[in-house]
Each structure stands twice: as C-alpha cells, then as structure tokens.
Amino acid sequence: MGAPxxxxxxxxxxxxxxxxxxxxxxxxVRANLEVSLKLGNMVAEFPxxxxxxxxxxxxx
Amino acid sequence: MADDFDWANSADIAKAVGSxxxxxxxxxxxxxxxxxxxxxxxxxFTTVTAARAxxxxxxxxxxxxxxxxxxxxxxxxxxxxxxxxxTTVAGSKINRAHPPAKKDSxxxxxxxxxxxxxxxxxxxGEYAYDFTGENVHDGPSxxxxxxxxxxxxxSGGSGTAVxxxxxxxxxxxDTNGSIRVPSSLCGIFGLKPTYGRxxxxxxxxxxxxxxxxxxxxxxxxxxxxxxxxxxxxxxxDAACVDRPVELATPLLERGLDGLRIATAGGYFKKGASPExxxxxxxxxxxxxxxxxxxxxxAARAxxAAYIITTTEGAALHLERLRKQGNDFDPAVRxxxxxxxxxxxxxxVKAQNFRRWYRERMLELFKDCDAILAPATxxxxxKLGQVxxxxxxxxxxxRANMGVYTQPxxxxxxxxxxxxxxxKPLPIGVQIICAPWRxxxxxxxxxxxxxxxxxxxxxxxx
Numbered sequence: 001m002g003a004p005x006x007x008x009x010x011x012x013x014x015x016x017x018x019x020x021x022x023x024x025x026x027x028x029v030r031a032n033l034e035v036s037l038k039l040g041n042m043v044a045e046f047p048x049x050x051x052x053x054x055x056x057x058x059x060x
Numbered sequence: 061m062a063d064d065f066d067w068a069n070s071a072d073i074a075k076a077v078g079s080x081x082x083x084x085x086x087x088x089x090x091x092x093x094x095x096x097x098x099x100x101x102x103x104x105f106t107t108v109t110a111a112r113a114x115x116x117x118x119x120x121x122x123x124x125x126x127x128x129x130x131x132x133x134x135x136x137x138x139x140x141x142x143x144x145x146x147t148t149v150a151g152s153k154i155n156r157a158h159p160p161a162k163k164d165s166x167x168x169x170x171x172x173x174x175x176x177x178x179x180x181x182x183x184x185g186e187y188a189y190d191f192t193g194e195n196v197h198d199g200p201s202x203x204x205x206x207x208x209x210x211x212x213x214x215s216g217g218s219g220t221a222v223x224x225x226x227x228x229x230x231x232x233x234d235t236n237g238s239i240r241v242p243s244s245l246c247g248i249f250g251l252k253p254t255y256g257r258x259x260x261x262x263x264x265x266x267x268x269x270x271x272x273x274x275x276x277x278x279x280x281x282x283x284x285x286x287x288x289x290x291x292x293x294x295x296x297d298a299a300c301v302d303r304p305v306e307l308a309t310p311l312l313e314r315g316l317d318g319l320r321i322a323t324a325g326g327y328f329k330k331g332a333s334p335e336x337x338x339x340x341x342x343x344x345x346x347x348x349x350x351x352x353x354x355x356x357x358a359a360r361a362x363x364a365a366y367i368i369t370t371t372e373g374a375a376l377h378l379e380r381l382r383k384q385g386n387d388f389d390p391a392v393r394x395x396x397x398x399x400x401x402x403x404x405x406x407x408v409k410a411q412n413f414r415r416w417y418r419e420r421m422l423e424l425f426k427d428c429d430a431i432l433a434p435a436t437x438x439x440x441x442k443l444g445q446v447x448x449x450x451x452x453x454x455x456x457x458r459a460n461m462g463v464y465t466q467p468x469x470x471x472x473x474x475x476x477x478x479x480x481x482x483k484p485l486p487i488g489v490q491i492i493c494a495p496w497r498x499x500x501x502x503x504x505x506x507x508x509x510x511x512x513x514x515x516x517x518x519x520x521x
Contacts, residue, residue: 019382030398046357
C-alpha cells in the first residue's frame with residue numbers, strides 16, 4: 001500500500017517553505033490539511049461574481 | 061468583612077469600597093488568599109502580581125473614589141495581555157524567552173484608571189489556537205463545576221477564574237469563540253464586542269483580522285461597567301475604529317420593549333446536544349422569541365473562518381515553526397504546519413465569501429435586533445477527551461467546540477454569552493446583535509438575569 005497522495009504534497013510543501021517536518025508529525029499534519037482542504041473547497045465552490053471583493057480586514 | 065465579598069460582583073465591591081464599607085486593600089487581600097487557596101486545584105493563574113495589586117489597592121484607598129466605577133475590583137487577564145514587568149507567554153513555552161513587557165495593555169490601564177486592581181495573568185491554550193483550555197506546558201485550567209472537565213478555550217483560565225470565584229472580572233481574547241466557549245462551559249457571562257471596538261495594542265496576536273478582546277464576569281452589570289471603562293480609540297491598534305464611546309451601563313434597565321428577537325435555526329440547531337437546545341429554548345421562551353431565522357450559509361462561514369484562521373496563524377508563527385517546532389504543543393504545531401500549506405487561492409475565496417456573508421447578515425438585522433444561538437454544542441467535555449459526536453459524526457473537540465461561535469465572529473458581530481444554570485453543568489447561549497450594538501445584547505442579557513433565567517451558578521468546593 002503506497003503513501004496517501006497528500007503526503008507527497010506535504011513533503012514537497014515543507015521543503016519549499018523550509019519547514020522541518022519530522023516523520024512522526026506527518027499523520028497529524030495530513031489529518032489537519034485534509035480538514036482544511038475540505039473546508040476550503042467548500043467555500044471555494046460557492047459561486048460568487050468576478051467583481052466580489054475580498055474582505056481582508058472586516059469593517060463593521 | 062472581606063469574606064462577605066468572596067462571590068460578590070464588581071459593582072457591589074466598587075460600591076462597598078466607594079462608600080468606605082470596606083477597603084480596596086481588604087478586598088485585594090481576600091482575592092489573593094482565594095487564589096492561593098483555590099489555584100492549586102483550578103490552575104487558572106500562571107502569574108500572581110501580588111505586590112503590584114497591593115500597591116494599586118493602597119493607591120485606590122487613598123484616592124477620591126467618587127468617579128471610580130470599579131474601585132477596588134480585583135481582575136486578571138489572559139496571559140497574552142502585556143503586563144509591565146511580566147513576560148507575555150501567550151500560553152507558549154517559546155515566548156518564555158521573551159523579555160518582560162515594558163508597558164501594560166491599554167485595556168489594563170483603562171480598568172485600573174477606573175479603580176480596578178490587577179492581580180495576575182491567566183492560563184490559556186497555546187497561542188490561542190484552542191477551544192479546550194488545556195495547555196501542555198502549564199497544565200489545564202479546570203472547570204470550576206467539575207474539575208475533571210474542561211474550562212473551554214482558549215481563554216480557559218479567564219473562565220475558570222471568574223466561574224470559580226477567584227476574581228469577579230477577567231479579560232480574554234476571542235478569535236473564533238475563545239471568550240464565548242469558556243463562558244458557556246464555566247457558567248458565566250462573556251462579552252465579545254464588535255471587531256474594532258476594543259484596542260488590541262500590547263497583546264499577543266493570533267489572527268489579526270479576527271482577534272477581539274473582551275471581559276468575563278458573573279453579572280451583566282459587571283460586563284457593562286468594564287466594557288464602558290475599556291472603550292475608546294487607540295491608534296496603536298490598526299483595526300481599532302475611531303468612534304465615540306457609547307456607554308452601555310446607563311441603558312441596561314431599558315427592558316425588552318420594542319426589541320425584535322429571533323432564534324437561529326438550521327445550522328445552529330443541527331448537531332447541538334439536548335442541553336444546548338434546552339438552554340436555547342429556555343432563553344427563547346423567556347424573551348418571547350418565537351421566530352426562527354436562517355443565517356444563510358453559516359456552515360460555509362464557519363469553514364471560511366477556519367481557513368483564514370489556520371493560514372493567518374501559520375503566517376504569524378512561520379519562523380517559530382521553522383526553528384522551534386519541538387517547543388510547540390504538538391496539537392498546535394501540526395495544525396499550524398498544515399495551515400502553512402493551504403493554497404492561497406482558497407484563502408482569497410474565503411475572504412471573498414466573507415464580504416458576501418457580511419452583507420447577508422446585515423440584511424437580517426433590518427428585521428430583527430438580536431439573534432439567539434447556542435454558544436457551544438455541548439456542556440464541558442472531560443479533560444483529555446479528544447473527540448465528541450456532533451450530529452452523528454465523531455469530530456475533534458479542539459477544533460469543533462466553536463462551530464456555533466465561528467460564523468459570528470467571522471464578521472465581527474458583538475455577542476454576549478449568557479449562562480443557563482442547568483444541572484449538573486451550565487451551558488451558554490449567544491445573544492448576537494448588529495455591529496456596534498453591544499448595548500442591545502447587554503440589555504437583553506440584563507433582562508434575562510433579572511428574570512432569573514441566566515445566572516452564574518456558584519460552584520461548591
């Protein structure tokens with residue numbers, strides 16, 4: 001059984017970001033990234049017009 | 061005499077100190093004695109500033125107290141607030157190497173200017189990325205109603221200290237629910253003001269576009285008094301909005317007449333435990349809040365808040381992750397490392413969605429003045445409990461205790477969390493209002509308190 005597909009991305013991203021990643025940390029990092037990607041994609045699939053402005057700092 | 065004030069509210073203490081019935085020094089000594097007695101069990105405090113407290117109390121006793129709304133009131137702050145002469149650890153091991161802070165957070169200075177007496181710094185989840193109140197370096201802050209259970213986080217020590225009767229007033233921070241979650245689990249009142257209302261200068265950040273600071277108390281009047289004392293523009297916080305001070309205390313007794321109060325349905329009832337739903341129902345009935353309204357796309361709002369949090373948090377801590385990964389709480393480190401790897405396109409999409417969601421929420425407030433929602437999905441879980449079941453799905457406690465708070469702070473709305481004293485454990489309800497209408501949330505909370513529906517239960521030790 002091969003490594004989960006996300007592991008290759010995590011290993012490469014850690015190298016690009018110059019983030020030390022001990023092998024023992026990988027399962028928890030993968031679990032967290034899986035949740036983030038699932039939630040991120042849930043937001044991204046929501047249709048918004050091209051003109052929709054981001055709100056980096058919320059003003060009430 | 062001081063013993064009479066062990067469970068006293070700030071307003072009562074200030075009145076007694078102001079009238080000369082007792083002294084600030086006497087109240088301070090009693091608070092320090094309570095902390096010495098109870099903190100070994102509850103683990104709320106990480107630093108006790110006894111010498112400073114005694115000096116401030118002495119100063120208050122010698123002062124004209126006629127205008128001091130918090131004369132002699134002991135208070136403590138989450139250990140991410142700067143206290144002059146104390147290192148701001150923010151729940152971490154890493155920050156212990158930092159030099160002591162040179163000056164106080166302006167919110168501490170403003171409370172002290174109103175006569176309050178700082179007695180120490182409080183335990184918290186590491187770097188505020190937490191809903192449990194557990195801390196691998198300092199040990200967990202414990203729930204005062206059952207010390208085998210969580211206080212909630214990340215302002216866990218603030219919840220424990222106020223709910224456990226160590227102090228009547230504490231400050232905390234709320235990025236995704238870190239004031240409202242401990243308020244709920246510890247059975248106390250908490251106020252998360254509108255984003256931009258309270259200065260965050262001289263406090264350790266987590267997520268700049270979501271961070272709020274605010275008070276915890278055992279009465280609504282105490283929340284209002286401290287909130288009023290802390291308002292005011294501060295150019296040292298880029299997000300602090302320059303607007304006039306809008307006192308809430310004088311408006312507390314206006315009652316419910318004319319207020320349109322609704323209950324959040326859909327997402328906010330899905331997955332909630334019977335206790336959370338019972339508390340919500342009790343509050344809704346007391347307020348005659350008959351209408352359910354649907355907050356649109358709340359699940360997506362929570363998801364977007366999650367993405368912004370994990371990525372902004374990762375950016376904040378990137379250098380520490382590179383150099384000191386083994387010094388983090390592993391649960392925090394692994395979330396932050398994952399956050400650093402989230403594609404930037406998803407972050408921008410989350411910010412796009414944020415503006416859309418804000419517009420929809422503001423439309424809802426054209427037809428109502430306040431929305432009720434659960435503060436937490438359950439009462440306090442056991443310490444060390446990793447997962448719980450929400451809506452039939454097993455999920456991590458640490459990331460999901462804020463499912464009902466995140467969609468609200470995401471767009472900076474003001475909220476008062478009110479405690480419903482269920483047995484054996486209390487649980488909170490959120491009173492959510494339009495931006496800058498903290499006064500309405502506090503007014504509704506005060507009415508609930510007067511009805512006896514929402515009170516902070518006194519734990520038995």
